[in-house]
Amino acid sequence: MSRGFLAMVLLMLGGGAMLLVAIGSRTHRVIITRRVEMIAAAHVDTLRAGPLPRITRFLRMADEFISAVFSFRKSHDWGTRSHSPILLAIGLLGGAGAWLVTRTMLGLPGWIAVPLTIMAFLTGPHLKLSMEQAKTEALFTDRFPNAIDSIIRMLRAGLPISAAIRAVATEPSPPVDAVFRVIADQMDIGVPLDVALAAAGQRIDLPDFRFFTVAVALQHATGGNLTTTLEILSDIIRKRRAMRLKAKAVTAEVRMTSYILASIPLVIVAGLLAINPNYLAPLISDPRGNVIVVIAVGSLATGFLTMRQMMRHATRI
Template identity: 40%
Template sequence: MTAAQAVVFLSIFVLCMACGFAALMILDRSRRVRRARLARAGMNRAAAHQNMRKLLWDQGSVVKPVAGDRRRSGLPGLLDERLAKAGLGLSPRALALLVLMANLGFVLVAAFAFGVNALLAIPLGIALSWLLVSGALSVLQARRIRSVIDSLPECLDVFARGLRAGKPIPEALDLVAQNAGGVAQAEFRTCCDEMRLGVTLPGALGGLASRIDTPEVRYIAVATSLQAETGGNLVETLDNLASLLRERHKLRKKAAALTAETRMSAAILSALPFVVGAVIYVMNPTYLAPLAQDPRGRVLALAGMASIAGGIFTMYRMARIDV
């Protein structure tokens, strides 16, 4: 494949992705605005009640889920949940359109540039596109959760100070929404808006715990809801949790410093095959031509890419320490 052909196929792929994004924005703009308005207005009360009931039931409470509550099930429900946790206002249809356009670009490049059979390229493209989209959603969700967890100790301090001043729990949560920043501010503000419009405290906190699906937020939701009903020293509980989160943050920073050399080595080793391949292609373009022109070379190239991907995944998993 010549440089001109590579530019043409890359342009086709970029054009397909651009068309997909344009169609996605046109078709989903009004729906995103409507969803954002409904979310801010707290119209998902039934879901919030159901989330809190399920949460309390999982934690061993006597509150049982209501059988009559209906939630979207199947693949659309799963996609809705993942998109909400990632902080995106897209619909499952828009996400499917994006995957379809990415698959179309992959099929065109694989069929015309590498001579891969279209019947093989289509399912391969669907799988690859879904893996990329799923990975992107996981990264966005993890980043959103990390942002909330990092600001959670300060939020708990504000919450505890409000309770010490004699404010009721809804007003103390409103103080958190006013003084927090970033993702945490948006989540606590949504929680307060739901309570202003009639959602109960357990329902609003259950919605918060379902959007930020971490043990810390679930613990805050359950402890606050139970102690609001039965009484208890909620301030001491919040202070202990804030202290624990700060200690975990220090330990996480220490682990990151200790594994910095390992992560740098993993990054260098991950980039090395691609850098060497680019240098060889620049110095002698015909040297790597059999990998694209010969059927056996294509098989070897795909096997090599799979092996490299497996090695990169293994190195980064070994370098990561969960705290």
């Protein structure tokens, strides 16, 4: 494969990704505009608006399909914000970069380069969604006790729990306000409180929020002092958060050591390439060297992921 042809392929992939991003953003603007117009003209017969254009329906289905592909093995994705064009662009860039490194630069055979390219194409967007979800969950856990305190103050003032949930939903405290807004909207259309809380707990799938939904549902069904229960729950959530931060501080040295150990082989390889580039040439030109490279990279990745998973288990409280 010539360099000119490879450059042309990369340019086509980049242009296609940019085009998908532009089309996707325009599609979302069109959908939002149509919804605003339908709300503003509620007195007009809705049949006059007609169905959405075929291209809009197709792009919406493509958006859902691409998001489902990149969200494989994710039990929940309520905290993700990236749309499918962005995910597709990340996947194309990751796949093109993996192919450029494995096939063009290292000259690895196709049976090695193709699986690595597919893995890079799928892994990049998946990591993007996972980081967004983790960031949203951490922000929710940090702000959730304040929302519970707001509910406690409203209950002491004599407001019902439904009004307290609606008030929390109107406070500008994302992502907590969005979660409570869904619960309040479901209650407004007649969904019982326990059913709305159970659905929200299953969708959010965070231990602290599940404790809250179970406590509120039980107290609402059987009666009792909900204020005291929520005060205890808020105190427990804050103590668990303090323990998590303490565990992260204790394991900070271990985590830094693992990062240094994982980077040492890369630094050594970079130094050898700078001092004597021909020293590592057999790893690229010899098929046996290709196998050694794949095994070495796989071992480094496995060790790094194992240490990272151990650190996560140590700080998961």
